[in-house]
Amino acid sequence: MILQNQIDLKSNGKPIPDEDLKLLIKSFVENKIDDKSMTEFLKAVKTYGMTKQETISLTEAMFQSGEIIEFNEIDTYVSDKHSTGGVGDKVSMILGPILAAGGQAIPMLAGRSLAHTGGTIDKLETIPGFQTNLTTDDFINNVQEIGICIMSQTDSICPADKKMYALRDITDTIDSVPLICGSIMSKKIAEGIDGLVLDIKIGNGAFMKTINQGMDLGNALQKLEKPLVLKQK
Template sequence: MSAQSEVHPHDAVDIIRAKRDGQAVPEPALRWMIEHYTKGYVSDAQMSAFAMAVLLNGMSRDEIRVMTDAMIASGERMEFSSLGKPTVDKHSTGGVGDKITLPLAPLVAAFGVAVPQLSGRGLGHTGGTLDKLESIPGWRAALSNDEMLAQLRDVGAVICAAGSGLAPADKKLYALRDVTGTVEAIPLIASSIMSKKIAEGTDALVLDVKFGSGAFMQDIDRARELARTMVALGTDSGVSTTALLTDMNTPLGLAIGNANEVRESVEVLAGGGPADVVELTLALAREMLALAGQPDADVEAALADGRAMDAWRAMIVAQDGDPDAALPTPRETHVVTAERAGIVQRVDALPFGVGAWRLGAGRARAVDPVIHAAGIDLHVKPGDRVTAGQPLFTLSADDEKRFGRALEAVAGAWEIADSAVDVLPLVRERITA
């Protein structure tokens, strides 16, 4: 019997009307909607209308759980029980200079915990973890499931591309949201992120939910709502989940780009690096290890004594990368200096993210290449005292023609004044079930 002549127990138009009118969609109808959208029976136009109704009217906790579970059921589910050790993952909602996955995964793996970090590529002003790691000569993002399991068993940490078999319903719905003005719907964001993470099969999950100018969610209240929704989803699905709400008004660390963010990550693994990157790496590591049954793990010691660096090197080598190879360097640089003496009041994350993107560190379309040596290196942070003529930041590119538009992007994105500035905490809240 063809799909056209098949008799269906539900109708997409009735489901759209129910959500349009603020009603809860019954579980069987919602599961049917997701399954038949994946199969192509429910059209893009109908799912667009449903997504807009969700944006405007929201969903109950139970509806979001059902929708997430239906998206997981659309594809395969990974299984790590054969490893014989706990698995814990981290997901960040993304930001400017956010390279935390790079030092974090090997740090946690140094304690005998498996970290299956399925990551993505950057689009727009937020950098992609895979793009950063591809700065390392030879390193490859694509691993088979068998390769991934072997690496988790032998090394403990893997950062690689997610396979197409995980939550295919999400991939289809995500593309639709992007072109229909429904990206911001919290139930759709939460089910998108959590369907992939739960399908990944990890025992526990720590979420780094960012707010501020360089974050996906600029408003702290909406970021908190997203964090609570995702923690509830993980908990309801049997995955131990906590979240940290972190500030992304200022770029994280000093490096914004790809190769330069790898360099900064290696500095952290060597026991140095910017204070904010170290702080967040340690905070997330503590959360992950607590969920893995090691609440008293001395994460500072693992950075100081080289265990985390050993795990990093093993992780890179396992994916055919050379941890000792020189990273790409830019052909052209441009230094911006302070016009006056004073105290740095602010360094806005979003303009610097856009500036790095315009230099070639990011991509406008998914098919675009990135220039691994391109980016911005900050020399100051809010609260720092500067003198006139002191370097504030350096732009890097392979073509000096890119500097003009990058400078336009960051114009007015920093401020120097005479007064002291209150530097707010990086980690603002911890959210649990």
Template sequence: MRMVDLINKKKNGEFLSGEEINYIVRGYTEGQIPDYQMSAFLMAVCLKGMNREEISSLTSAFVDSGERVDLSQIEGVKVDKHSSGGVGDKVSIALIPICACIGIPVAKMSGRGLGHTGGTIDKLEAIPGFKTSLSRDEFISNVNRYKMAIVGQSPSLTPADKKIYALRDVTATVDSIPLIASSIMSKKIAAGADAIVLDVKVGSGAFMKSLPHARELASTMVDIGKSLGRKTVAIITDMSQPLGYEVGNANEVREVISLLKGEGAEDLTVTTLTIASYMAVLGGAFTDFDTAYRAAADILKSGRAVDKLKEFVTIQGGRAETIDNPGMLSQAEFHIAIESVRQGYVSSIDAESIGVSSMLLGAGRRSKEDGIDYSAGITMLKKIGDKVDKGERLCILHTNMEDTKQAEEKARNSFCLSSSAPAPIKHIHEVIQ
């Protein structure tokens, strides 16, 4: 078997066998296939695509390149959740206590963020004392006893995907649905989940800007999950504007606390309850979505979810009093209001630009070596459909930086106004299962 022949085969639109895909992934991971040949192969995949069997084989090859997490000692059906990423997406933090209240074991491995804000791990570390480094025994014990635990993602999971992704990033081969889907699903499967709920974002703040592309990615990942023996559901959720009202690490934790007290923004509440309900159904706690949704909504109203969040913070070394007094979370020195230059209705928000502005304020990383300012971020005061008067505040920037001109410009230009109110935003676009 020669790599040049396999490149040529894919270039001509032919299908590769599982054995051939394993040869490519293993050879590149072990250094036997050079970057220039792998780059050519990745570009051929971008141009010619892959069928479902090839994508499943590629996913399995990624999984087999590293360690698999063994969660067999954890009681019950382990349901994992993945988001394709967005601005203000703090859903994972809210899901942990809700699902634990329902009785679904949440054994979560999460990564750090690169871009708009931190990842779930970074956001939780904004809570004083919260630790995301647990021994294997602590992790399993916490899930069995409390139904919840989170740790940072192991570097030994899917090393082939990490190496190939780094190459994709510099060869204009990131935007390939077969490569995106296999990358995401390999990490979820290697992490040991029995079932997977996928939150596929669509809109200006998402990787997938259009519904057809989001639908294709969602369907591809559901097919991968099923082909590899995992119950899988994909929910296509809106990211045409930041989710909720807060962007930034400590700010988003504050908003999660409000959500779990039953005081969350409509879009954040609906998205969180929908995902939690599908997790509950896949986990076997309920037989149908509607019953699960009512139960999850009742958990928010009862206050049980915020109590469970305090327990979660405590068992991971954090200061539980932070949940009762969110003012203990770090706060920025400077607060800059962005005001509207005219009257009208907010017709659209460039969520990606809001995310970039937040990063420029210190809330995110430009490179993986960068630190994060937990107190930095943006509070959205107006969302799509809201009426705005001239001079009224659209959002507030929070930072410890003195030079914020670029961030201010990004945030200001993110808002578009029209003379009439736009159609209401649909929070959940589709469910694929």
């Protein structure tokens, strides 16, 4: 009933209450809402959009769905770089180690392929012996010991995004600005970082096809900076 109410509110251009959004995400993670029903919600968001407050509430519900990492024992700046996705994108695999060599701590929770773009995790797993399925403790220890760790999404850290990410990939709901914002920011906040560099791809090989679309996404992400307490560039 809550889900149908939210879809009806979206369809009529009305905002969804914060608590209803959080209950929806919690119920989806707990498998109380099936993929078919969740797809209806995702399509409604893609069609009708979300207000800034709705996007904030969605993001909060997503990163609060699992563990939130803390790097209390690291006496250095903890940051990450995230790309919105594009064909042939390998920047994270190069930039991450460079930043770590410069003294920053770089925890990266990366995704798999989305639509036509290959994910960072998929690329790394082509390296024989490279492990991306790590425990939270292993993730933290690697960052503390060598300055960087890249791992795939887990069931313990931001599980809401893991499930929604996979569902968006097969339901034509990838290029929704609120859903992209929720996906990116929930993962990054759950990482426990101090700051974030956003690499917004545009063009035929990206999800954002034009400069204006890229700017709209960048502005939407930046608007989440202060309410979600994260510094972006």
